[in-house]
Amino acid sequence: MGLHGYLQIIRPVNALVAGIAVLLGVLVAGVEVTPVMFLLVLSVFCITGAGNAVNDYCDRDIDAINRPDRPIPSGAVSMRGAAIYSAILFLAGIACAALVHPACFGIACLNSVLLVAYAARLKGVPLAGNLVVSYLAGSIFLFGGAAAGLDGLLLNLPLAGIVFLPMTAREILKDAEDIEGDREGGASTLPMITGVLASCRIAAVLAAGAVVLSLLPIVPWWDGWYLAMIALADLVILSAAASSVRCATSACVRDSGATKLLKTGMFAALAIFIFRALIG
Known part of the structure; x- marks a missing residue:
């Protein structure tokens, strides 16, 4: 076990791209990209990474067949370590969103719940799990727009x-x-x-x-x-x-x-x- 496994389990490239994408929502909403807005980037990065870690935790048996090289089945990250790690990332992401706008805080909480629900239950529900993942991807722009409130959110639809x-x-x-x-x-x-x-x-x-x-x-x-x-x-x-x-x-x-x-x-x-x- 080592730091590489904990980095790998959050899919850092995907999480970073998602974090940067939130700034597009900010721009479309007409909000100035100030240093405070980068809290949204960090929030999305943390919540996306946490969701990836939870997904690997719940899919450990399936990944042992389909993706044996992933951190948990390969032994790079323990089950307990993945659970604690994801909880910390979720809390950090929600805290960052709360510092920007109440609407961002609400979306961060909703998305965190959906990520856990998807990994634990919804992935096994035909199409429902697919739709949740797709909403979560699209909601990155809504998240950025929410920095300007409801009007900014609607502009990003x-x-x-x-x-x-x-x-x-x-x-x-x-x-x-x-x-x-x-x-x-x-x-x-x-x-x-x-x-x-x-x-x-x-x-x-x-x-x-x-x-x-x-x-x-x-x-x-x-x-x-x-x-x-x-x-x-x-x-x-x-x-x-x-x-x-x-x-x-x-x-x-x-x-x-x-x-x-x-x-x-x-x-x-x-x-x-x-x-x-x-x-x-």
Whole structure:
């Protein structure tokens, strides 16, 4: 056991990207990015990392089959250590949010509860778990907008929607990849009910919906330059959908690289959103 395992279990890159993304919500809401706003970055980083640690704690048996290299099944982090670590991170994240705005505090509390509920219960509920994860991803922008109160939160709804759809698609594809381990662990996911092929087609429709939504004039910086840039990210997302849409087995989904492509497309879209928000 060592520090590397505790760093690995929180998925630091994903947690940091989520933390930085919250500043986009702040910019869209028209709030000045002051040093205080970086408390929101720290809050999202801590809560996201805590959620990842809790998820690994609850999925330790499944990960022993699907992801034996992860910190808990590999022995890098103990079960007790993961539980204590996640609790500390949750409390730190909620405390940081409370220092910014009551609305941010409320979202931080709600999201923390949902992260624990997802890991402990909702992941095994077909589609419900996928929707919770997708909400949590989209809520990062709502969290940043909440720094300006309700008005700022509403301004960020379009961005939250653009993130929600491809994230749901990715979550469904990830379940399709892990169907053997999930079945062994007693989980019940959408691909186990509808089959891998039908799930991949549902994911493709959701990804296509995200592309359509991203092209509509619902973002504050919608113009020709935005459309040219977002089209590049959209092509990656559509490529992910196309690569897996005919897959009927878990192995096919894994070999297609669709989940990685979707992640790349989503990160590219996020980078474009941040760039356009910064330049106005």
